[in-house]
Each structure stands twice: as C-alpha cells, then as structure tokens.
Amino acid sequence: MDPIIILHAGIASGTVLLFATIGEIFTERSGILNLGLEGMMLIGAMSAYKTALATGNPWLGVFVAMLAAGLLSQVHAIITIQLQADQVVSGLALTFLGTGLSLVFGEGLSKAGAVALLPSFSIPGLVSIPFLGPIMFEDQSVMVYLGYLLVPLAWYYINRTRPGLHLRAIGEYPAAADALGINVNRLRYFYVLVGGMLAGVAGATISLAVSPGWFSHLTTSGQGWIAIGLVIFAQWDPIRAAGGSYAFGALRRMILDIQGPMKIFGLRNPFYYNPYWGFFLQMLPYAFTIVVLVIGSREAIRKRMGSPAALGLPYIRGERGL
Template structure:
C-alpha cells in the first residue's frame, strides 16, 4: 500500500484521473445546458463517437491535431442541430430519439472508419503544455499543470458555464425555459430558440469531447467511447445540473478509476478481485447519484416538449 503514496506514483495517479475526467467533463457540461432548458439528449455517446472519428480522420489527413479538434467540434455542432430539430421542432419523445442518434453515431462512425481507414493507424496526440511557474509547484505541478491545452480549456469551461448560466440573460432564459416554459413563453422568451441553442451547445461539446478523446489516445477504434456519453449524462444528474457539481462528478469518476487502476498495477488489489474492482467507479457514481437525487430535483420541464397554448 505504501507504494501507492510514493511521489511519482501519486502524481501519475492524479494526473491519470484528470485525463480520464476531461472527455466526461466536456460532454457533461454540454448536456447540462440542454437539460437545464428541459431537453434530455441520450444521443451524447453517438455524437461523441462521430466527433471522435471525425477528429481522428482529420488529424490523419491533415497532420494537425487542432484541425482534428475543430472538425470533430463542427460535426458535433451539426449533430446538435439534428438533435434539436428532432427534440424541439418535431417534439419527438426525447429518450427514444436520443437512442436513435446514439445508434446512428455508433454505426456511422464504425462504417466510416471501415470504409475510409480500415486498419487502425496511429495519429499524433495533443502536445503537453507545462504551464509556467504552476507546473513547478511540488506535487500539484505534476498532477494538474503538465497536461495538454484541451485539459486546461475543459476546466476553464466550468466557470464560463457558471457565468453563462447564472450571470447572463441567456442563462436566465435557459433556467426559465427548463423550469416553466409556459411562463417563459408568456414573458416573450422563445422556448424553441433557447432549446435549439442549448441542444446545439450540447452537441458541439459532445463532438469536442469525442475528438479530444480520440486525439489524446492517438487512435480510433470501433465504439471508442465505450459508453462515456452515457456516463456523461449520469454525471449531469450527479452534479445536480450545476457546472461545479458536474466537474466534481467527472473528477470523482476519473480519480476513482485511476486509483483502482494503480492499485491493480501495484498488486494492492489482488488479481482475483480485478473484475469486481473495475465496477467500483460505477458503483460509487450510482451511490452518489442516489444521495444527490434526494437533495436536488431536475428541471421541472425536463423531457417535456413545449407547445404554445397547451
């Protein structure tokens, strides 16, 4: 057990948790905007997968990780528009339509990969950026400030999201539309426009998250996200629809995974317990969800389509 707390291992373990948290954090923040306005998008994982393939393929063709990230983000934006049309304009049942988007992303990303690439080909990853001064702080520097730019941007997105939600008219409209769309509508707020905007933000960030994952790993494979999009949705509930809560959930999930991995590597968790230990992050998240669910309530209009005059 003492091996776990050597400086090198401890730093690497926390850094690993942060890396694991980042795609979840980005996707969860996007999904949070949608849910705060009353739209549940279960298609996050499918959008992440298409963002992942698009980002990977763009890097493969261009050699630029930033083109890749941008391309994955744009694909996410387009799928966000599609999701918004389905959920807001067509008023489809949100759970079912989200599963449709997920299946589309799962199948299409694999189909495109098979037809355009075939056998996995490695691509370059994001370069590491050591933040001046901060990266030199003992312990913390290695854990938090020697990551790629995407990691820093993901965490910067948390206060930005808080500001948008709590300090802007747009944020006020999002909360109003998610809580009581009829009242918001009576005050002149366009429920459809707000929901379009939030679902598109969610799709865009899901695409970014997928592309960030693929480029960070330097590879694409069928079902690369391994259901990370669904975990991201769960983290929105875990985080009680608040950016800080979402960040806490993503970090908890990533860190528990990292600790379990390191304990298995060092033999602290015996091989016979490996499979059970692999479930620990999910179990902890579910337990935390249960606790959160008793204290917080989701937006009142979540999953409810809006039609004026009904």
C-alpha cells in the same frame, strides 16, 4: 500506485467526462434531455481522428468533431422540438445512429497508425505550486487547460448573465419565458447544439489527447452514459460536474494502476496474483455511477430541488404546460 500519477492522469481522463457533462448541463437546463451523448461522443472521436489523420492537423480534427457532433445533435433537436417526439426514445435513437455512423465511417481506422495529437505542456509558475502544481499544471494536454477555463465560464454564464437567465427560464417555465418575448424553441435548438458540440469536443479529447486512437465503440466505453449520470449528481451545476468528472477520471486510472504492484499497503495484492479479478475492478466505474445517482437523487429529495421543471416536455404555445 503513486497518488500524484493517478490524480494527474485522472484529471486528463476526467476532462473527457467534463466536456460531455457540461454540454449536457446546457442542453438539459434548456429543457431538452439528450440521451444521445454516447453516440455524439463516438462521432466526435471518430471524425476528429479521421480528420487529424488525413490533414495532420489535430485542431482541424477538434473543429470537425464539433461540427459532426453538433450536426447529429440537431437531428435530436428537430425530432424533439419540431416534431415533439419523446425525448427519451429520440436520445436512444441518436445513440444508435451515432454509433452506427461512426462504425461505418471509422471502418479500418483502428489500424491507421500514428496521428498528430493535441499538444501537452506545463504552465510555467503554476507548476511550482506544491502538490497541486504537478497534478494540474505539469505536462497536461491543452484540452485539460481548456476544461479548467470552461468550468467557471459555464457557471458564470448560467448563473450570472442575461442569456443564462433566459436559458434557465426556458427550462423551468417556458410559457413565462415565451410571454417575455424569448423565442423558446429557437434557444432550445441552440443549446442542443451547444451540448452536441461539447460532446464532440469530449470525443476529440479521447481520440486525440487522452487515449489516442480509434477503437470502434470501445473508444467511449459507456462514458457518454456516465456523463448523463454525472449531470444528475452535479444537480445541473458545472462546478459540481467538475468535481464528479475528475473523481471519475481518477477512479478509472486507479483501476488500471491497482493491478500493477505485488503488494498494496504491505498486503498481498490479489489483483496482481489473479489478473481475472480485474473484471471486478472494471465494474467499479459503472457501479459507482449508480451509487452517485442514488446520492444525487436522495439529495435532490432532501433539498427539494431537482431537474429543470420543463425537462423532457416539448413546448407548444397555447397548450397548458406544467
């Protein structure tokens, strides 16, 4: 129950949620709700692991994961943008499809053995910052550091650049964006792809860095859905997404650690004496997601802000929207 260890491991495990959440923020900001995160992450985790196993190159694994999850995301894009189908149902279908595909192509992979993982290292200099150094910059996976970079970049892109302005426009008021000569649907395809590829990276981060291996559908164990909850909590803001993701990562780690010692805070540890109480600890991330959703929704009502206005609606030129 060392807080440094919990936070250190929490950041690593939160990085998975971070990639998935920021990817979904891009997709939802463009007006497309993609509930298929879980399926895309599974495809990413499976294909990354399989590729790394076959070639011995984990980076190639990450690349293939982005490709596979990106490809899967385009199924959702075609169905919701071109064929204007319901985005909720299509996202669910994508989850089934991704889960099914990764189970079929990942058959036997769980017994595959050791694989080359993504490298871990410390950042010289930064590691000697008191408290934060050992947590953030000591012996973390390269994906964790990429996550640190992604957060400010994503925020800057969305809020301070011209393409980011276009992204927000097509999600808030596509008809106005269209009138300005922005190709709404082409951009939406693009941002669904971005979301898919980042979900693929999230999957690869699980299977090649954070908790290496392929454990069929348990590999993600609902993290794709937690990420979708985090998007709402984050109010579609990458910086808040980072806070939420790392907090959830730390929570997941704490649940593992809390069952270890015989005493916590000088008291008898009930989770040590009855390991089955651990099932209640297992519920915590999911219960917390619901709590986080309540907080996010109440705040949205209070501040009178909320999801991108056109989220979930197909854009059909000439039809009165909004």
